[in-house]
Amino acid sequence: MRNESEGTDRQQTDKEPEGKKELVSRRKMLASLGMAGVALASSGLIGGALSTAHAEPVERRKKVKDLMVENLLVYTTIADLRALSSSLDIESLYYVTDPEQEGMFRYNPADTTSADNGGTLLVSTSGARFERIFDGAVNVKWFGARGDGSHDDTTAIQQAIDAKRGTVFMPKGKYLTSAPIVVQTGDSLVGEGPESTIIEKTTVTAATLGTRTMWSAVDNYNVDAVIIALAPNNDYVRYLHIEGIMAKRGAAPETLPKNASYCFYAPRIYFLTQKNVEYRHADTGYYTVNAWMVTLERVSSRWVTKGFVCGDYDAQGGGGTSHTVTSCWAGACEKWAWKINVSYSNFIACGADYIGYNPANPPEFIYQLRGVALTLSGCGTEEATGTLLSVYNIPSIGLSSSVNVVGFMTYNYYGPAAGETYAVSVKNSSMLTLTGGDMAIVGNPGAKFAEITNSAKLFINGLSTNRDYLDDAQTVCTTLGEVSISGAKMKSLTNGQEKRDSYSTNGSINIVGAWNKGLLKFTDSTSREASHLWVDALGSLRIKKGVEPTSDSDGQVVGEQNVKRGTSVQSADGSQATFYIPHGLGNTPNFYNVIPASAKASGIQHVGADSSNIIVYYAAAPGSAANGLIWKWEARL
Numbered sequence: 001m002r003n004e005s006e007g008t009d010r011q012q013t014d015k016e017p018e019g020k021k022e023l024v025s026r027r028k029m030l031a032s033l034g035m036a037g038v039a040l041a042s043s044g045l046i047g048g049a050l051s052t053a054h055a056e057p058v059e060r061r062k063k064v065k066d067l068m069v070e071n072l073l074v075y076t077t078i079a080d081l082r083a084l085s086s087s088l089d090i091e092s093l094y095y096v097t098d099p100e101q102e103g104m105f106r107y108n109p110a111d112t113t114s115a116d117n118g119g120t121l122l123v124s125t126s127g128a129r130f131e132r133i134f135d136g137a138v139n140v141k142w143f144g145a146r147g148d149g150s151h152d153d154t155t156a157i158q159q160a161i162d163a164k165r166g167t168v169f170m171p172k173g174k175y176l177t178s179a180p181i182v183v184q185t186g187d188s189l190v191g192e193g194p195e196s197t198i199i200e201k202t203t204v205t206a207a208t209l210g211t212r213t214m215w216s217a218v219d220n221y222n223v224d225a226v227i228i229a230l231a232p233n234n235d236y237v238r239y240l241h242i243e244g245i246m247a248k249r250g251a252a253p254e255t256l257p258k259n260a261s262y263c264f265y266a267p268r269i270y271f272l273t274q275k276n277v278e279y280r281h282a283d284t285g286y287y288t289v290n291a292w293m294v295t296l297e298r299v300s301s302r303w304v305t306k307g308f309v310c311g312d313y314d315a316q317g318g319g320g321t322s323h324t325v326t327s328c329w330a331g332a333c334e335k336w337a338w339k340i341n342v343s344y345s346n347f348i349a350c351g352a353d354y355i356g357y358n359p360a361n362p363p364e365f366i367y368q369l370r371g372v373a374l375t376l377s378g379c380g381t382e383e384a385t386g387t388l389l390s391v392y393n394i395p396s397i398g399l400s401s402s403v404n405v406v407g408f409m410t411y412n413y414y415g416p417a418a419g420e421t422y423a424v425s426v427k428n429s430s431m432l433t434l435t436g437g438d439m440a441i442v443g444n445p446g447a448k449f450a451e452i453t454n455s456a457k458l459f460i461n462g463l464s465t466n467r468d469y470l471d472d473a474q475t476v477c478t479t480l481g482e483v484s485i486s487g488a489k490m491k492s493l494t495n496g497q498e499k500r501d502s503y504s505t506n507g508s509i510n511i512v513g514a515w516n517k518g519l520l521k522f523t524d525s526t527s528r529e530a531s532h533l534w535v536d537a538l539g540s541l542r543i544k545k546g547v548e549p550t551s552d553s554d555g556q557v558v559g560e561q562n563v564k565r566g567t568s569v570q571s572a573d574g575s576q577a578t579f580y581i582p583h584g585l586g587n588t589p590n591f592y593n594v595i596p597a598s599a600k601a602s603g604i605q606h607v608g609a610d611s612s613n614i615i616v617y618y619a620a621a622p623g624s625a626a627n628g629l630i631w632k633w634e635a636r637l
Contacts, residue, residue, distance in 0.1 A: 073104070081105065082116075084124040094130065100141040105130040118159045119143035137169035137190065147173020147197075154178050157199075161187055170245060172196040180207040180228045180265075185238045189227075191245035194278035194300075198246045201226045204256055212268075217317030219267035219289065224249075224259065226282070229266035236290075237269040248280035253303040253332075258283040263301070266291065267315075274299050284309060285330070291320040291342070300329040305361070307333040307352070311341035313370055313394050319343070325350060334361045336368065337381070341394075343371040349378045356385035362417040365390040369403045369432075380409035380437075386417050388439065391456075393428040401430040408437040415444030423467075424450035426458050426481070433459040440466045449474040452481030460485045472525050515542075515549045533558070564589075565634040572600060574624035580613040581633050587611050589635035598630035609635065 073095040081094060094105045105122065108129050116123040119142035120132040132142070138160050141147070145156035147170070154177040160168045161181070167188040177199060183189060191197025209221035212233050221230060226247040229237040247263045250256035263279030266272070267289040275297045279285035285301025287309045288294070294310070301307040307330030311320035323345035330337035330352045337352030356363030363386030369376070370392060381388065388410070393400045415423055423441055426432045441447050449467040452458045452475070460469060460483070469475045475483050519534035531545045536552050544555030568581045583589060592609045596602045600622050608615040614633055622629060 078122060081122055081130055082124050084128065085126045088126075088128055093133075101144070103142065104133040106133055117143070117163050118156065120163050120165050137167040138163055138165045140168060140170050140175070145170075145175060147171065147175045149174035149176065149200075152176055152178050152202075154181070157181055161189070167241075170197045170199075174198045174200060177201045177226070178203045179205050180223075180225045182207070182209070182228050182230050183237075183240060183242075184230050185236075185240070188241040188243075189245065190241075190243045193244045193276060194246040197244060198248070199226055200251065201247075201249045201256075204259065204261070214268055214290070214317055217290075217315075219316075221265075221267075223262060223265055225262040225265040226279075227264050229264075229269055229272075231268040235268070237266060237272075239271045240266075240269065241273045242277055243273075243275045244277070246278040246280065248278075249282050253281050255281065258305055262287050263304070270294070273297075278302065280304065285333075286310075288312070288320065289315045289318045292322045294320070294323045294325075296323070296325045296328050298327050299325075300331065301333070302329075302331040304332075305334045306339065307331075307337040307355075309339045309341075310345075311371075312339065313341040313396055319371075319394070319397065321345060323347070329353070330355070332357065333363075334358045335364050336386070337366050337384075339365075339368045340374065341368070341370045342374065344373040345371065345375070347374075347376045347379060350376070351379065352381040352384060354383045355381060356417060357383075359418075362386075362419075369405075370394050370401045370430075372399060372402050373404075374401070375404045375406065376408065377406045379405070379407075380411070381413055382411040384410075384412075385414045387420055387425055388413060388416075388423045389425070389432065391426045391430050391432045393430050400428065401432075403431070404433045404435070406435045406437070408434070408439060410439050410441075412442055413440065415441045415447030421446070422448050422451040422476075424458070426450070426452045426456040427454050429455045431457040431459070434461070434463050436462045438464040440464075448476060450483070451476050451478070452483050453478045455480040456482070458483045462486070472523060515552045515554065519549070521548075562637040563634070564636075566632075567597065568629075568631045568633055569627050570629045571626045572622040572624055572629050575621050577618045577621040579616045579618075579629065581616065581631065582613050583609070583633075583635040585611075585635055585637055587637055589614075589637055592635040593633065595632045596630070597632050598628060600625050600628040601630055 073093050075097055076094050078096055078098050078101060081096065088107050090107055090109050092107060096103055096105060101119070108131050111129040112127065114121055114129055120138060122130045124130070140153070140157050140160040143156040143159045145153040145160070147153065153175040157175060157177065158181060161183060167190055170189065170191040172192045175198065178201070181199065204224050206222050206224045207228055209228070209230060212219050212221060212231055214231070214234055219231070221228060226249060229240055231237045249261055249263065261282040261284070263282045263285045265287050269288055270292045272291065272293070273295045277299045279301045280303050282304050284306040285304040285308065286299065289312045291311055308328070310323060310325070312318040318341060320342040321344050323342050325347045326349060328350045332354045333352070334356065337355045338350070340347065352366050355366050365387040366381050366384050367376070367388065368390045389405065391401050391403050423439065424432070449465065449469045450458055467474050470485060477483055515534045515536070519532050521530055521532055523530045531543055532548055532555070533541065533543050534549065536542050541558040542555045543558050549555055562585070564583045564585055570579055581594070583592070588611045589609050592607065592614050594604065594607045594614060594616055596604060603618055603620070603622070605617045605619040608617065614635055616631065
């Protein structure tokens, strides 16, 4: 049984003119459902996106359905709502029935200035503002985006973003755009996955956003890009989130000329997160100039000229810090896969496949690494050509790079490009540490392992490769370059200068070995003459020049290799007054001494030396005696 008030409401409603008879009291609706229920009715049960309906109790969902069935709302279209010119009841709710734009609206008499944005706020010819009631994300289809692969959805997507009502959701579909999509601070763009939600820019049209300044740097935003993160003057884009989409230029790699184009372009940004995103068919897939506090997870850049630019020290004010990049991939890139110009950052399990495949546009590098405390862990490359790791300084800020690469692996790495020599290049006071991993070079006999130049340092520990990096011909140091291999081999060369650097440590270095294992070999880089150093069974440090030792007692004890001593026994014929004792030093000694050890040998007048002998002079010839002259002698260089 209905109560009196309910009957009165129904009688009054029955008397209202056509067009008003399906109105229901908004106060009664809100009291019955609560705001969550109205939002549910708008988005959860009638075509909205990212519905919360499945989280609502069964009783509430049934109640909302019952109210809908009872025709307690005004059913209308967006066009009819915009055409309303009569006086409006502030207590009324309107349900828009346009396909894929369905939803509940309410009249807001307090709003007289907001513009019609096509999706969450509609303005009638009388100037009335109708606000969409929803809970959750903004759906681009509310704004007229179709995602059908044939309609230009640029305006609809941009209106959804510019509504600034929270996360913008792009349902499964191919969304064609004719101009860059612009995102700013706080925006969130979410799709259903890179293979499901695709933004395809179909033109080479550049943005007309002008420039922005940051300190003395000037950033140009008039670029051809699929997505542009636009910063205000003297500020960054902050807290931007992109997830579950593919952004590409053209349907195929050669559909549009790449020119100087981008998929994602963000000169100044921090607190950026991207997850499950793919970029395709641009000159550069992912590009930032100055970026920090960045998290990328499963982001890929494919069929582009340049894969990733994470901070760009070659641009004004470039660089960045605090990147965590996990399971990201650059594939089918012509010039490079990764240009990483950031500090105290970690790149984990990232890849670079099919790099430098176009001989007409040879690669510059595969990984360029510039930054302080920059770490790559478990990364690698497959089917690639070009300088594998390029590490050098940062002139714009006056810093040298320090990079750690742990567990790096290659598969079908074909070495540096034509005209290049080295797989690894460390320059200009920078430092690279390679720990573990497997870095093999396939089918390029002229390729060498590494160059270390201009006071740079390379440290190798436990790396496997098919190039003998212990060989000076494979690991080449010039101009005070230095390499340390497992702490056992240090070398430094200064382009022919006499000076050599020294290795110093505050701790101790323990080398365990013997004459036939664990010895140290030192080779002159010009003459290729070698010496071998080891500790014998008695604990003496021994050295042998030339070929390797053949026994533990081979060579000489260090410190005595320039000292010769012995006993010389000679005969006298009664007429010879000068005698020669071979010393074997190869050069004229600086010190020499002869002590008579027999009666016949006494009476020495003086002693001299040349490069072969110690010369003993007597004033008078000793008397004739077979083996009667005995001397103890010593000579030092």
